[in-house]
Amino acid sequence: VDDVAANARLLERQLLGDGHRVLFARDGEEALAVVSRDHPDLVLLDVMMPTLDGFETCRRLKSDPATRLVPVVLVTALHESSDRVRGLEVGADDFISKPVNAAELTARVRSLLRIKRYTDELDSAESVIVSLALTIEARDASTEGHCQRLARYAVRLGRLLGLDDDNLSALARGGFLHDIGKVGIPDAVLMKPGRLTPEEFEVMRQHTVIGDRLCGELRSLRRVRPIVRHHHERLDGSGYPDGLRGGAVPLLAQIMGVVDVFDALTTERPYRQPMTVAAACEELTREARVGWRDRAMVDAFVSAAAEMGASAR
Amino acid sequence: VRDKGEIAAKWRHDMKNHLGVILGFSEMLLSEPGLPDVHRQDVREIHDAARRALGLLESARGEEAGG
Numbered sequence: 495v496d497d498v499a500a501n502a503r504l505l506e507r508q509l510l511g512d513g514h515r516v517l518f519a520r521d522g523e524e525a526l527a528v529v530s531r532d533h534p535d536l537v538l539l540d541v542m543m544p545t546l547d548g549f550e551t552c553r554r555l556k557s558d559p560a561t562r563l564v565p566v567v568l569v570t571a572l573h574e575s576s577d578r579v580r581g582l583e584v585g586a587d588d589f590i591s592k593p594v595n596a597a598e599l600t601a602r603v604r605s606l607l608r609i610k611r612y613t614d615e616l617d618s619a620e621s622v623i624v625s626l627a628l629t630i631e632a633r634d635a636s637t638e639g640h641c642q643r644l645a646r647y648a649v650r651l652g653r654l655l656g657l658d659d660d661n662l663s664a665l666a667r668g669g670f671l672h673d674i675g676k677v678g679i680p681d682a683v684l685m686k687p688g689r690l691t692p693e694e695f696e697v698m699r700q701h702t703v704i705g706d707r708l709c710g711e712l713r714s715l716r717r718v719r720p721i722v723r724h725h726h727e728r729l730d731g732s733g734y735p736d737g738l739r740g741g742a743v744p745l746l747a748q749i750m751g752v753v754d755v756f757d758a759l760t761t762e763r764p765y766r767q768p769m770t771v772a773a774a775c776e777e778l779t780r781e782a783r784v785g786w787r788d789r790a791m792v793d794a795f796v797s798a799a800a801e802m803g804a805s806a807r
Numbered sequence: 808v809r810d811k812g813e814i815a816a817k818w819r820h821d822m823k824n825h826l827g828v829i830l831g832f833s834e835m836l837l838s839e840p841g842l843p844d845v846h847r848q849d850v851r852e853i854h855d856a857a858r859r860a861l862g863l864l865e866s867a868r869g870e871e872a873g874g
Contacts, residue, residue, distance in 0.1 A: 498824050504831040542820055571823045593827030593861065596834060 495525040495551070496540040496569070501592075505538055505569070508596040509603065522546025526554060529561050535610050536603060538590075541570040541577070549584050556585030563613050565606040569594065616714055623708065623715070624667075627674045633684065640757060645669025647753035647802055652746075654794045660717065661746060668721035668750050675705025675722065688765050699734045702726055720744035725751045728786035748788055752778060752795050775799050822864055829857040 496502040497520055506516040517532055519525040521543050529537060537555065541548035548568055555561045568581045571592040581589060588602055631641050648665040657665070676684055679701050683694045690698060706723035709715040724747035727733035729740050733751075743751075759774040769777070775796045782792040833854035836842060842850070 498828070500828040501824060504828050504835075507835055508831065542817075571820050571827070592823060593830045596831070596838070 495519045495522070495537065495543070495548070497521055497543045498540075501540065505594065505599070508594065508599050512600045512604070514603070522548070522551035522554075525551050529555060529564060530558075534564065535607055537564055537566045538569050538603075539566055539586075541568055541581075549580055552581070552586050553584035563610070563617065565610055567602065567606065616712070619712055620714055623674065623712070624670050626677060626708075627670050630673060630676045633681070637761075640761070641670045641673075643669075643757050644672065644750070644753055647757065648749050650798060650802060651749050651753060651791070651795050654798060655749070655791065664717035664721065664746055665749060667715070667718045668725075668746060669753075671705070671709065671715070671718055672722055672725050672750055672754065673701060673705065674708055675701035675703065677708075678704040699726070702735045717746070721746045721750045723747070725754055727751065728781075729788060730785040732786070748791060752787055752791060755781070756795070756799065771799055819864055819868060823861065826857050826861045826864070830854060830861070833857065 495518075496505070499518075499520070502518050506518075509516055517528055517534060519528045523546050525537065525539065526546075528534070539548045539552060543551075548570070552566050552568065555564065555566055562585075565587040566585065567588045567590055568586045569590045569592060570577065570581075578589060588606060590599060590602060627641060631637055645666045646669070648669050649662050652662050652665045679698060683690065683697050686694065702723050702725070706719055709719045709722055721744070723735065724733075724738060724744055727736065727738045727743040727747060728751075729743060729748075731737045731739040733743075755778060756774050759769045759777060760771060762768045778787065778792050779796065781787045782789045833850050836850045837847065837854065
């Protein structure tokens with residue numbers, strides 16, 4: 495990305511020898527369009543450009559989840575360290591000084607592309623798991639949209655409780671993945687209308703353990719695993735699979751537990767009508783009273799539930 | 808209204824950009840093994856002149872900062 499065409503052509507010539515394919519953009523706006531359309535593996539970004547400059551373009555690329563993982567190199571004739579600091583603040587991955595040395599350029603580009611390949615692999619492993627979760631949801635028509643709603647409710651509740659961005663993002667993914675283990679539960683049990691026998695219930699409980707194992711290999715999911723394993727625990731130790739008590743139940747799993755019950759109660763199931771939001775909140779409050787759930791957490795949820803429930807339909 | 812220093816900085820930046828293009832393309836030519844020696848000499852002149860101009864630009868900047 496450079497407003498001086500000759501500069502862009504020079505970079506292209508320097509990179510072609512290494513077998514890269516190069517796309518141009520003349521300014522920040524065009525760069526954003528090209529990146530979202532063509533998904534490049536790397537962006538070389540001039541800093542001083544009219545209208546949208548390199549810093550702002552970089553900041554926008556890095557704040558959009560769809561483009562945040564694309565490495566951005568600021569190519570700059572500026573030397574002041576304040577400019578480097580500013581570059582780091584907007585999320586730049588590397589810097590190259592003008593005039594650009596061909597050997598330095600190709601070496602940096604090579605190393606950033608290697609890192610990009612690793613993140614792509616991790617990313618695709620995670621999207622396989624998410625698609626799997628959505629497939630499971632699709633097996634059972636009555637739970638349609640459940641994952642999306644849960645992700646939304648859980649993030650909302652997490653924000654009310656003052657959690658940071660990393661935890662909120664774990665809750666969003668947890669919403670999609672919490673029941674991933676149901677892939678290992680037979681249809682006869684999973685889709686049985688009406689009550690499960692004690693033996694069937696025992697099989698059903700295994701979805702938490704199976705799910706935990708499925709996520710086990712992925713480092714990027716390490717904050718999500720406790721949600722998958724423990725979202726059916728209760729604070730008095732009567733939940734499953736480990737019968738954890740009180741503070742031993744991970745906070746994110748407690749949050750998922752609350753919103754999971756709420757969504758189950760307020761949506762239609764083959765064996766009953768959906769409850770109203772008010773009735774579901776009453777049930778959650780009852781569960782807090784008997785010691786299954788955290789009272790303050792349930793209160794926080796109830797205070798925002800009317801709004802959330804309305805947006806569900 | 809922009810002050811003098813800001814205009815000078817913008818001018819230096821643009822000059823540097825263009826000199827960078829001259830340097831970069833002449834380096835590409837020089838790295839071409841098939842370039843005949845007679846042309847190689849010419850390109851080297853272009854390259855070295857651009858280098859010197861860049862040096863002048865840098866020292867002008869230093870003087871400005873100093874004085």
